[in-house]
Every structure is written in C-alpha cells, then in structure tokens.
Amino acid sequence: MFDPKIKILVVDDMMTMRKIVTKALKEMGFSDFIEAGDGAKAWEALNQSATAVSLVISDWNMPNSTGLDLLKRVRGDGRFKKLPFILLTAEAEATQVSEAIQVGVSGYMVKPFTLELLKEKLEAVHKRHAA
Amino acid sequence: MLYEKITGEHFIQYKLNGRLTVSLAETLATEIRAETEKTPKVEAIVFDLQNHGIEYKSFKVITPLGLELRKSKRQMYAMSEDKSISTLLRSEGMDKIITPIRAISEIKRGATPAPVASPSAFDVNFINPFIEGTIHVLKIQCQTAAIASRPILKGSEEMKFQTDIAGLIGITSPSFSGSIVLRFSEKIFLSLMGKMLGEEYKEITQDLEDGAGELLNMIFGHAKKVLNDNGHSFEKALPTIVRGSAMSVNHASAQGGAILIPFATDDGMFCMEIGFGKADKREEKRSA
Numbered sequence: 001m002f003d004p005k006i007k008i009l010v011v012d013d014m015m016t017m018r019k020i021v022t023k024a025l026k027e028m029g030f031s032d033f034i035e036a037g038d039g040a041k042a043w044e045a046l047n048q049s050a051t052a053v054s055l056v057i058s059d060w061n062m063p064n065s066t067g068l069d070l071l072k073r074v075r076g077d078g079r080f081k082k083l084p085f086i087l088l089t090a091e092a093e094a095t096q097v098s099e100a101i102q103v104g105v106s107g108y109m110v111k112p113f114t115l116e117l118l119k120e121k122l123e124a125v126h127k128r129h130a131a
Numbered sequence: 132m133l134y135e136k137i138t139g140e141h142f143i144q145y146k147l148n149g150r151l152t153v154s155l156a157e158t159l160a161t162e163i164r165a166e167t168e169k170t171p172k173v174e175a176i177v178f179d180l181q182n183h184g185i186e187y188k189s190f191k192v193i194t195p196l197g198l199e200l201r202k203s204k205r206q207m208y209a210m211s212e213d214k215s216i217s218t219l220l221r222s223e224g225m226d227k228i229i230t231p232i233r234a235i236s237e238i239k240r241g242a243t244p245a246p247v248a249s250p251s252a253f254d255v256n257f258i259n260p261f262i263e264g265t266i267h268v269l270k271i272q273c274q275t276a277a278i279a280s281r282p283i284l285k286g287s288e289e290m291k292f293q294t295d296i297a298g299l300i301g302i303t304s305p306s307f308s309g310s311i312v313l314r315f316s317e318k319i320f321l322s323l324m325g326k327m328l329g330e331e332y333k334e335i336t337q338d339l340e341d342g343a344g345e346l347l348n349m350i351f352g353h354a355k356k357v358l359n360d361n362g363h364s365f366e367k368a369l370p371t372i373v374r375g376s377a378m379s380v381n382h383a384s385a386q387g388g389a390i391l392i393p394f395a396t397d398d399g400m401f402c403m404e405i406g407f408g409k410a411d412k413r414e415e416k417r418s419a
Binding site for chain 1: 187190191194195197198201219222223224225227228267268271272324327328329338339341342344345348349351352353355356359367369
C-alpha cells in the first residue's frame, strides 16, 4: 500500500467531491494533500509543489482542462511518466475507458464509491506501479 | 500451446492455458482481426480465461480491439468462474468493452440494441434508472435511505416542495430532449451534505452549492449507463446549480410535460423533476 506520508493531488471542479475524496483518504491515514479545480491548475500544482506528488486522483469531466488532458500532460513529461494516476468519473463510457488506458491511466473509478472500494483501488494501483 | 481455438456457430472461443499477458493479447488480437474479417457471421469473441487472470497492461491491447469489434456489431467476452476477474473488469470500467460471463450460454445474440423511440412522461423504463440512481447514490454517498413515491405529472396534483437549491442537467439526444432537475429545501440539502462530507452545516455556503450538482452528476451517470445499454445515446453533460429562496422550476422546452418524483428520507423530502421536450429529430434522422 502507499506510504501514508505521501503527498496526494486531488483534482475536481466540484469542491464537495474533493472533500469526499480527501475525507476518505484521511480515514485511510493520509494527511498531505493538494487540491486543484481543473487540469490546468493541477498541472501548475504538480510543477510548483515543494515536495513531490506521489499520487494523482483526478475527476475526468471538468470544464477548461479535463482529467484526460491532465493525464496526457503528465504522461508526456519524463518526470511524471510513472506517477500513479487514478481517474474518477460518474460516467464510464467504453471509448473513455479505452482512451484513458491508451494514454496510461493507472486505475479508473466510478462515482459514487465506498471507502472500501477506494482502498482496494489504491492497493491495486500501488501493486501495478511496484511491479 | 498458449491457447486453443473453438469455433461455434456465432462465436469464436479462445481457451487460454495461462494468464492473458500483453504478448498473448497481441497475438490474439492479430488472429481475431483476421478471423472476423473472413468470417462475417461471428458475433462474439470469447476469451476463456479459466482461472488464469488478466495482466492490467494487456487492457491497452484489448480496448482498441473491443471498440473495433463493437463497430462491426460484435461483442467481446471474458469467461471465467473466478469472481476476481469480473471484479477487476468492472472496477476498471473494462466491462463496457469486454463483458464478463461465466458460461457460453450468457452470450447475447444481437449485442447492439436498436435505437429506442422517444420516451413518454410515464415510461417506467426511462424513469426507473433515475429513481434507482438516486437511491443508490444517496445510500453510498450520504448513507441515507431514500424511498421514491409514485411519479406525478407536474401541475396535476397539489404537492409543494420548497426549493432553495437545485442541480440541473439539460440533455439533447436522438431519443430524448429535456432536463433533469434535483430539487432540495435548505434543510434536507444541509442534512445530506453533512452526511456526505462528515461535517455539520448551518447554511448553504458557496462552497457547498456544488454538492447539488455532484449528486445529480452521479445519479445521471448511473441512469445514463442503464439507458445507453438499452439503446439510448446520451452523451456526458455537466450539471449547473440554481440557488434561490423558495423558487419554482419551469421547463421552458418541456412540450412533452414534466413529471415529479418525490423521495422521502428520515430527514425530510426532496424531489426530482424530468422535463420532456422534443427529441433531436435531426440527429434521429442521421442515426436512422
């Protein structure tokens, strides 16, 4: 499992969803978060963070710059090629899933989710990146 | 041998002798593309995984193949009695591309549903996914049991719901044009947000407003999946929030009327409105 001390970037245009995600992560023992309201702000946060971000959990469907836009930017930059990246969405379409997998998403989650599901997802993503 | 090929009347089954790895997926994808080109009557491709499992990286090979097969009205299946395989596929959204099954008999003939006709105001097949979505989302996200009452035609009965905040999604598709509105009084909204976010709230702050949109977004996502599986073609839509004190909701383009679905919870009632407009005939013609 991820070390509870890691810094996690949580991206969603809805403040309430960022709160839901961070609340669940806190219950799992994590405490170091940065939040961003869209893909562009998240990219800035990734680049400006004093300590390295070790996990990104991003919504897909956001105005301005989507979660997929952010994932493309992240995977296109040598520094973040192996950064674990989970996409969250309320609408899992086949073409969306395929696109995200082609770009290199580490895991995919459909909202709403339980704490247990998020925990399982983090464990699976951690295992994939450790392999 | 890495796999055995079994050809049925309408399907080809690949019985794997080991884990579905990237290299095996590449080999199979090449063979499947060639096979489906020369055998048009094949409707289904089955990866018979036994209990061998799937390497996550193989999804990168499988997904474009699955989308290609769908375009030619074929469906891809992953067959296994091992629950962890179907759980993995579902949790990664891969079940939209490769359907998990336990036996060949679960293969559906005519995998792509025909486009559906525009729903009327009391079409249960259209309304139920929204009701189920609301109950599901509130249960998971707000730990709240919601009970739906019988839908009523808006304006037909005296049933007042105070609305202080609402989330709204407008939809235009070949089968349905209209709007979905989730209406809350301040009291029930604050109670739901409190449960969803684990904090107590005394008023609807600007930060809290988008919770109405997020709930509707998740409900719409749930309903959309069911409806699209049944032949609708809804695309993604972003919710908007409307605030006001004791406001009323009008569906300007709801020539087909609007229905109101009341939901009861331990903390009070809220309602969903579905406004039925005219379907996008231009798109309907195009898709016909």
